[in-house]
Amino acid sequence: MNFGIIAPAFIKDSGIPMTVNHSDTSSEEAYQQSCEALSKSLGRELLQQGLVLGTAESCTGGMIAAAITDTAGSSAWFEEGLVTYANQSKQRLLGVDEAVLDQHGAVSRPVVEAMVAGVLARGADVAVATSGIAGPDGGSADKPVGTVWLAWGTAQGTHSQCEVFAGNRRQVREQAVLFALNGLMEQLQAAG
Numbered sequence: 109m110n111f112g113i114i115a116p117a118f119i120k121d122s123g124i125p126m127t128v129n130h131s132d133t134s135s136e137e138a139y140q141q142s143c144e145a146l147s148k149s150l151g152r153e154l155l156q157q158g159l160v161l162g163t164a165e166s167c168t169g170g171m172i173a174a175a176i177t178d179t180a181g182s183s184a185w186f187e188e189g190l191v192t193y194a195n196q197s198k199q200r201l202l203g204v205d206e207a208v209l210d211q212h213g214a215v216s217r218p219v220v221e222a223m224v225a226g227v228l229a230r231g232a233d234v235a236v237a238t239s240g241i242a243g244p245d246g247g248s249a250d251k252p253v254g255t256v257w258l259a260w261g262t263a264q265g266t267h268s269q270c271e272v273f274a275g276n277r278r279q280v281r282e283q284a285v286l287f288a289l290n291g292l293m294e295q296l297q298a299a300g
Contacts, residue, residue: 147289150176159185161236162228163188164227164236168238203229204222204223213251220239224261234292235262238288240280240284258271271287
């Protein structure tokens, strides 16, 4: 699998909304529909390639796994989802080195890449990980609220990317979910 630059082409080409604005209920419906469409497409692609997926989530708190398991039949292609919100959980469940956390912080490229490695070591063929600052507190000049590191990986390699999403806590998390699912879809299509 080639983990190159990820652009939201799948979403753009499919008409699935990438941004989330919950000023009305239609935006919540749009988010749900986007998750459903991405999850179904992801499932078809994983089944076609004979792969199973695992997730490791911090700032998204299981929302990626929830979007996946909302899809009927996802047990055929979804291995497991781990919510490793605390650094100790990242260490214990995923094998993230304490020194990496101390040196780079939880919201960093090395940490999400280590999280992906931990999921792959647990038996998944494909993995996605998130760690970020959803707000409203916790941001800094270097890592403002909305900063989310994402990583996608297989045994062949890992790709990570940092995004800064706008909006409130819910909007940041939902955008991260859509971006994570979209990234998985693009990587699988590129490899297939």
